Amino acid sequence: MRLNKYIAQAGVASRRKADELTAAGKVKINGVVMTEMGYDVKPEDVVEVNGRALENAARPVYYVLNKPVGYITTAQDEQGRLTVMELMADVEQRVFPVGRLDCNTSGLLIMTNDGNLAYRLTHPKHNVYKTYRARVSGFLSPGRVEKLRTGVDIGGYVTAPAQVALLRQGDRSAIVEISICEGKNRQVRKMFAAVGNKVVELQRTAIGELKLGRLKEGQYRKLTPKEVEYLKNC
Template sequence: MKEIRLQKYIAECGIASRRKAEELILQGRVRINGETVTQMGRKVSLNDIVEVDGKPVKMEKRKVYIALNKPVGYISSVKDQFGRKTVLDLVKDVKERVFPVGRLDYDTSGLLLLTNDGDFSYRLTHPKHEIKKVYEAVLMGVPSKDAIMQFNKGLQIDDYLTSPANLEILKSDGKISKVRITIHEGKNRQVRKMCNKIGCPVIKLIRVSIGNVSLGDLKEGSWRNLTDWEINSFLDER
């Protein structure tokens, strides 16, 4: 193997996504041949001994791509400092070390992808690729035509303007609405904040698809391997 950047190496080892690997480096939790590294740009090869949190890590030989139906009450991370259940508790029978691609809020259920392929994770999470994510939500109230137009143009949330999104009303009884929301960003609690912004708070939220991968009839708490077609539908666009 030729030399590659440290953060990419850590991602290829299945420890974390490339972005998360950069955080680990900056936090002083990574060593190369016994030397703590805190700066980006270092490169490593298979001859180097890389440690994360004092434990040696090696590149995974078999790439794994998983679709999980995450229930409410699980953290989308490898571990949680407060001892809460994480999505890895649902894939304990997977031998390879995997990590979640992006995140799904603690109180949101639905489709979450996991992998040990850092390039695959980067492809799905980098904003420039604009991977569509579709949610179905139950909202308090009924979004007005003006609110739907605001969704389409972008909403001012906290300190940023969201990219154009789509909101479609599936059904409503005048007090509660079921809607389909499509975005291609993934900021923290973004869908919930957008719905709050238009005065229709979320009661229930589930992610039903990411790109060409759909939740389908996958039972809550269960997982499956992605098909070759699903994997390639992301990678072929690089």
């Protein structure tokens, strides 16, 4: 099995991240640092990542987590901050988050040990839309909504067309739903800032047709076989 796939199936990272770890010299095969990303892992090989020997988990598992604000979307944090892994502590298999939600964003996060699915859902070429509900400060004019829909410059990068719906406009803030198929760092916040509105609250409510529903913050559930099949083919 190719090295990056082996690492992904062990639940450490996606295949792309596994290649980055290998290139950085963080992977050892039988005690020797391995930088050959195309290496085929043999049954007798001992694979280590960051000094930890891996047990290859053959059976993929899939969960959806409602991430609360205040949790870091990573497997571990050098600063000792709360991570989403603590919310999944009673899951037997070692899983990892698919993509990221920043610390101050809540909502739908897929947790799995399937590196292939993680790659599919995070690669821009697959155009999987992520939907967010945001509360933004100030008045969100029709002109600003149109700019968000057509694309805005968020610092040397013009965003792809987005789906935007103004749900409610109040005296001091607005509630808006926005769907994007990209995943730039803090993209939604930067998009609203680019048109003059600051994001006050942000929640991801859906990935494609997979919806958060009534899952409470901090809780998770297994994806149904139908949901898994949808994500693999969306």
